[in-house]
Amino acid sequence: MTAAVADAHDHHDDHGPAKGIGRWLFSTNHKDIGTMYLVFSLIMFFIGGAMAMVIRSELAIPGLQFVHPEFFNQMTTMHALIMVFGAVMPAFVGLANWMIPLMIGAPDMALPRMNNWSFWILPVAFGILLSTLFMPGGAPAGGWTMYPPLILQTGDAFPFLIFSVHLMGLSSIMGAINVIVTIINMRAPDMSLLKMPMFVWTWLITAYLLIAVMPVLAGAVTMLLTDQFFGTSFFLAAGGGDPVMFQHIFWFFGHPEVYIMILPAFGVVSEIIPTFSRKPLFGHDSMVYAASCIAFLSFIVWAHHMFTVGMPLTGQLFFMFATMLIAVPTGVKIFNWVATMWRGAMTFETPMLFSLAFVFLFTIGGFSGLMLAIAPADVQYHDTYFVVAHFHYVLVPGSVFAIMAGAYYWLPKWTGHMYNETLGKAHFWASTIFVNITFFPMHFLGLAAMPRRIPDYSTQYADFNTVASIGAIGFGLSQLLFVWVLLTSKKGEKATAEVWDNPPGLEWTVPSPAPYHTFETPPKLNESHGFH
Amino acid sequence: MTTHTDERYYVPHGSHWPAVGSLGLLFMMVGVSNWLNGAGAGFYIMLTGLAIIVFMITGWFAAVIGESEGGLYNAQVDKSFRQGMFWFIFSEVMFFAAFFGALFYARNMAIPWLGGESNNFFTNLLLWEGYESTWPSNGPGNMGGDYEAMPPFGLPLINTALLLTSSITLTIAHHALIAGKRAQVTAFLAMTFLLGFIFIFLQGFEYVEAYQHLNLKLTSGIYGSTFFMLTGFHGLHVTIGAIMLTIIWFRVLKGHFSAEKHFAFEAVAWYWHFVDVVWIALYVFVYWM
Amino acid sequence: MIRKSFLSLSGLLLAGTASADWALNMPKGVTDLSLETYNLHMMVFWWCVGIGAVVFGVMIYSLIKHRKSKGVEPAKFSHSTTAEIVWTTIPVVILVLMAVPTAETMVRMEDSRNPDLTIVVTGYQWKWHYKYQDSDIEFYSSLARSSLEARRKQSGVDPFSVDNYLLDVDNPVVVPSGSKIRLLFTASDVIHSWWMPDFAIKKDAIPGIVNEAWFRPNEVGTYRGQCAELCGKDHGYMPIVVEVVEPEAFAAWVDSRNVEQ
């Protein structure tokens, strides 16, 4: 090796972080990028949540009080797009960035500069999306599912919507490629695939889902764009197309998308429950197979969102049976978590509390999902608040609670200090109580025939809506506690490297806070950290 | 590489190129959106964005090429790049899959249904009476007026031959690179991208033919939509691939790449083969069947 | 009206009393199929309750008994093939038990052959159009005047003072009880969805496509539903009202209609 090269090599980032804004803007450090993802996601959660508050305020009592119907629909649409693509997905990418290299003993992500780009596309994408609120005709108001022909009635916001979705897709695809390559290529030499922690596994599967379906979404919205501006007839029956075709393409993306939002959550919970049960994860390998099954099945169930579009009977039957099957591998996961707790020695710190609530409430959301899969019954449930109840149960006390659990679990590793456990528990109890007050009554509303996506409703729905709105405000305010915990997180006592009581995983072998550079040489797996 | 670098992982410096790229995307997307909405400045904002992107790609790749030629990359980095490229191509495959899916759905479901098949007897009777489903079709509304379908055995067949040949010449170039025959590499690589550019030229010619003589347009119902979107996106990919091949060719001239290490060369080759495979699917399903 | 909501809310919290308004469950409806649908709904529901009781029961037991604070030593086991086979097989069996009756109902739902009466329903932004096939009867049906005024933002009208707020129309659909009625759905602008909970019918009305559904109402009465697919700003304001009347009354209605037109 020439001297010049050795030189160039030696000054590569052996030092700490760069100074100033450059540290963040030009970063190639997985920890910094992970932090940016997580902060971005929290901001988006608040913006999306603020929109949910507009929705819930308007729905608190019958009659129109605060907003016009157009604006209400804009809120519904933007709330969902921001929560799904801006809050939940980036939060999981943030956790992946921070934790996957630490968990597999890698120095960083495999493609660090692309990693930076995947993040910095997001502010652009959401800047564009949010700017549509101020355009003539307002923000998109056709629902997050963007069904044509309605979505083609969007005003100036239309192309901005399409291109911001393209950008989100670009970011997700690059992020997913990075995760896959990191996991396949950067593991510590003696970490075989089946020795990988569950979080890493579920993310690997999620990344495959992302690469497979985000481009399909890009294709779908591209067709919307050309139908609108260039006279194509993809979704126009007169030209031989079909509006329902959009729904097929969208849900081919959309259903795997919901598992993209839950598989990493399964991973987080699978890390936490063993730690606080002081027992190894039950059935590690069958958990891997179950997650793979879920991912596979997710590609062949999409039309369960379309039981009312007039599909031929055979199609409906097929999609119904395939959908029901997903309950089996998902059940395996639930049972394995319970078996992990069984005869453990449990303690109930905040991460564990959130994980337990996850197992309970996700299961309830799963049950309502199974009810929705029953096609004739779905004729009654479809596009009602029963569906809204279902997916908020799997998304809020599902995905969001898992993110919270992960944040509390790894926060000491990130900051080097214990967070305030009392505040954490307060946050947990407030969230859990209010989340149920918010979303449980929605089941009743749906069964009593209240459609979704309406700004006003008939008087017999008044009471449960009021309850839900009060719950929503309570839930929203409870999240301020979380911010408080984060802001004060450096005040707590210093955390040890292990933080918890002998938790499994390589991330606990590095000091807390994790140094700027970790594992510059591959680590040896240590028996005492859960590998055998 | 000495053992010293092999043991250690390679982590690159911070880089300003991604941020530049995001800025470029911002300009481009805002520009193109404004342009589509009919706002005057949009087009120029878009061009600015495009220029920033080209600047970013050039700068970023130059940096990577510099590091690669400087011997900074170990085998693991090489592998990461390869896997990254592979999954990127897979994502492209899925993008095309969406459009092929639209084609299959329209041909095998939507069109027959409009013609009254399956549970759509009344669709035909009440709304599109007299419409008989055929393929190709511009739909019961005869969108875009009467047109002729693109015949499979003229230009498209020649184009198929061109692309298939180019894949062979590229493979020869690759083998030559491994065997260290640099002159052969340059010659066959040049042949490959020339074939690519000829393909694009002929494709353009075909479009002119379609618009001027067949009255086959993007607006010709679902047939026109799928035909132009599929061949159009494919053509765009051929263009990108041919440009990348050209760049690789210059790099070969400059003496880059060795028999063992030539990731960029291989990545572009994979990309080219992928474009080729898409074409074959296109030829079969769009032109022929 | 705010006070009323709060009153009923505190009612809920304090006493948990159920007023007549507190519909908790899916309506049983007035057709054989709506009843079948209801039964399917209850069947899955009870299966879920049962499974939930077992899973949550075991979990809660574990949460209470297997705590560190009780001084237990954690067990070491981490897999059991038998257990895993059991809890994969049992759910499969349960699912099959659910799927069979469901499939049967679906087959019946899709069979719209040989109707006594066919009505073509077209969705518009934001009203419905009905045309009785083989007759001259056709009309638009939109939100009733009383609701129209009250629905405006800050209208000052208390929705509770309006009869069937947002669920009433100017021209209801009238059909005879006991006959098989086929509906053909389409739309003129965007996708709408015609939903009548009491008949267990929800079918999308899609521009350029015609969908079918059918029902045979067993009881006379007035039934209310709403558009169930987001169709723009007034999606919440295009209700559906069907009046099921005795066949003789229906014949009289048809006559009176024909005189009017």
Ligand code: HEA
């Ligand atoms: C994280 C996101 C997430 C997850 C995990 C799920 C999980 C599931 N979902 Fe859900 N779903 C959504 C997010 C999600 N969903 C969203 C966002 C929508 C609405 C989109 C829109 O329209 O805007 C939706 C809508 C939706 C519909 C369409 C409703 C309609 O519009 O009419 C259907 C229908 O089948 C459905 C079904 C299911 C099923 C069967 C599961 C299953 O995976 C659940 C499996 C889990 C269990 C069953 C519980 C645990 C299992 C056991 C304890 C084992 C034993 C159990 C039995 C044998 C029963 N979902």
Ligand code: HEA
């Ligand atoms: C991950 C996804 C996600 C998440 C986290 C949420 C979170 C919430 N959602 Fe959302 N929602 C969707 C995904 C999600 N939702 C989707 C996909 C739809 C369908 C859209 C469509 O139909 O197209 C939907 C639709 C939807 C509706 C139906 C709208 C309609 O049909 O018209 C409602 C109504 O209640 C609702 C409510 C809420 C509430 C109260 C929360 C709460 O959990 C939010 C809590 C968070 C905060 C409140 C922010 C934090 C706190 C503050 C900002 C402090 C200040 C607080 C106060 C002043 C009180 N959501």
Ligand code: CUA
């Ligand atoms: Cu019509 Cu909603």
Ligand SMILES: [Cu+2]
């Ligand atoms: Cu789904």
